[in-house]
Amino acid sequence: MKQDLVIVGAGPAGMGAAIEARRAGLSVLVLDEQSAPGGQIYRQVERVTLTETARADRLGPDYAHGAALVREFRDSGAEYLPGAMVWQIEAGKVWYLSGDRAASADAGQILMATGAIERPMTRKGWTLPGVMSAGGVQILLKSSGMIPGADTVLAGSGPLLYLIAGQILAAGGRLQAIVETVPSSRYLAAARHLPAALGTGYLSKGLAMLMGLRRKGVQIYRGVSDLEVTGRDRAEALHFRHKGQAVTLTTSLVVLHEGVIPNQQITRLTECAHDWNPAQDCFEPRTDDWGNASVPGLMIAGDGAGIGGAWAAEAGGRLAGLEAARAAGRIDTTTRDAQAAPLRARLNALIRGRGFLEVLYAPSAPVPKDDATIVCRCEEITAGQIREAVAIGGLGPNQVKSYLRCGMGPCQGRMCGPVVTAIIAEERGVSPDAIGYFRIRPPLKPIPLAAIANAEPGDG
Structure with a gap:
């Protein structure tokens, strides 16, 4: 029907x-x-x-x-x-x-x-066992009540890092540190968006989360750069620079996040x-x-x-x-508009308030600096290989895909697509808008061929 x-x-x-x-x-x-x-x-x-x-x-x-x-x-x-x-x-x-x-x-x-x-956060060592996304940790918390170990380090930027940290602590867990990549200059740049954010609840929630972390004694490193995960067969340490000094934290779980x-x-x-x-x-x-x-x-x-x-x-x-x-x-249109009015007002206020978060938590380094960093983990394609493909005439993601199979693995480019576009745009010196994205074809996700062969229109 x-x-x-x-x-x-x-x-x-x-x-x-x-x-x-x-x-x-x-x-x-x-x-x-x-x-x-x-x-x-x-x-x-x-x-x-x-x-x-x-x-x-x-x-x-x-x-x-x-x-x-x-x-x-x-x-x-x-x-x-x-x-x-x-x-x-x-x-x-x-x-x-x-x-x-x-x-x-x-x-x-x-x-x-x-x-x-x-957002893919491709840094050296991000494919090692023992490195997870913040969303992955949150799934485990919500689905199974699983709490990470006390040596866990949360790294990157965005309000989700602090939300997850608070949820872990509330569940009785512990954290070693939060390593934030937000440059100090961003706080000043975001300040002009404060008035719009005041009535949305974003700031009060954020301050409450920060105060809770401080009460629990969680170490927070701000304004860090040059994140790198190392380990022989799995994550063993997170390295970064903080206030001009090299810092190493020994850890078995690194949680990476840089927004959505x-x-x-x-x-x-x-x-x-x-x-x-x-x-x-x-x-x-x-x-x-x-x-x-x-x-x-x-x-x-x-x-x-x-x-x-x-x-x-x-x-x-x-x-x-x-x-x-x-x-x-x-x-009719009049009824639609009347019923929509309070929803529209709420939505507009929330969107205006997000200007503060967008400026403060803009990604710090979407393009991996090191050529050896893996970008497409499905096909094990590095940033250097993508740059080489651009140098020989790969003008966009689909040409690079045809050269390297980048984006042709099980994830169909979900993890690497944004980074591939960013690398090509940087190499060519143009906006990502001029580069575009992978051409997505059905099936959207891998499915059994037999299921397609046996399907009948309307079967359902």
């Missing part, structure tokens, strides 16, 4: 859109790769808040908000299919893998709400137009104020359309749900 709206992703944006679309009477199918709604930010929030109250408290009130949102989503009447991995989107049709079976869903409109991915960027794989697959956002130092899909993409019938909401955080993603998703209802003829 054809659905009025098919939503890909059940994070804050996807759930918000489903709630508003269902309220207006649309039939809604939500395809979610995860086993339960919530996305990364509210991962396993139903189970944790229902059965593990102490752990829910440690993860904080923002996480607990997700439980109320999931309940509203469950009660909305939207059809929810967990464990559904979307691998292709065509005009009015979404193909997905459920179990070992490929199926498709016909849709009047399609909303992509696939969120953000962590829109997950552009699915929006590239659907050939939506993308623009370079210099403030966030990343590509983001082109949308209007309601989430409509450049391709008719496609919508994008949440962090996948531009980084704004969970609260902004939910508001943006709800706005997209109202727009979907208007496009389907269930509500």
Whole structure:
């Protein structure tokens, strides 16, 4: 049966859109790769808040908000299919893998709400066992309550580092240090955005996290540079420069993070137009104020359309749900605009407030300096090899891919794509916008060939 709206992703944006679309009477199918709604930010929030109250408290009130949102989503009447991995989107049709079976869903409109991915932080030694992303650590905290060891070092920049540090300490864990790459000059540059950030709660939350870390005696190194992880078979030490001095911390777990960027794989697959956002130092899909993409019938909401955080993603998703209802003829423009007014005001305030975070936590070194640093871990391609490919005529990511297989591994360029673009742009002396990104082809993620061969349109 054809659905009025098919939503890909059940994070804050996807759930918000489903709630508003269902309220207006649309039939809604939500395809979610995860086993339960919530996305990364509210991962396993139903189970944790229902059965593990102490752990829910440690993860904080923002996480607990997700439980109320999931309940509203469950009660909305939207059809929810967990464990559904979307691998292709065509005009009015979404193909997905459920179990070992490929199926498709016909849709009047399609909303992509696939969120953000962590910005690749390619430094020497980042591929060693014992080096993890901040998101990976957070998944373990939320899904299994696993706490890293006391010698753990968090390195990089961004509010997520401090949030995870606070959650680890609240869970009874310990940390060796936080190693922050934010140059001191950034604090002054970000100061002019303080007025807009004051009413959003960002600053009060940040100060509370910092005070909590100080009370626990966590060592914080600020303004560091030249991060490098070393070890024979796994991470054994983190090296960096701090105040002009070389520092080495012995550690068995290094957690790297340098902010998040829109997950552009699915929006590239659907050939939506993308623009370079210099403030966030990343590509983001082109949308209007309601989430409509450049391709008719496609919508994008949440962090996948531009980084704004969970609260902004939910508001943006709800706005997209109202727009979907208007496009389907269930509500008129006047009704849409009236219902959207408080959501729009909240979203605009949150976006204005993020200017402070974007300036303060802009990536410090997106391009690896050392030619030996691996950029594409799937194919073990180094920064030096990419520079050599540019020198012999590789003008963009797709040519470099054809020379080196960079971006052709299991991750399909998710981890290396932004860095490959940055290296080529630097070598050619142009903006990343002039370089572009990998051309994404189906299947979006590796799936069994037999599943594709046996699939029938509408099988689902």
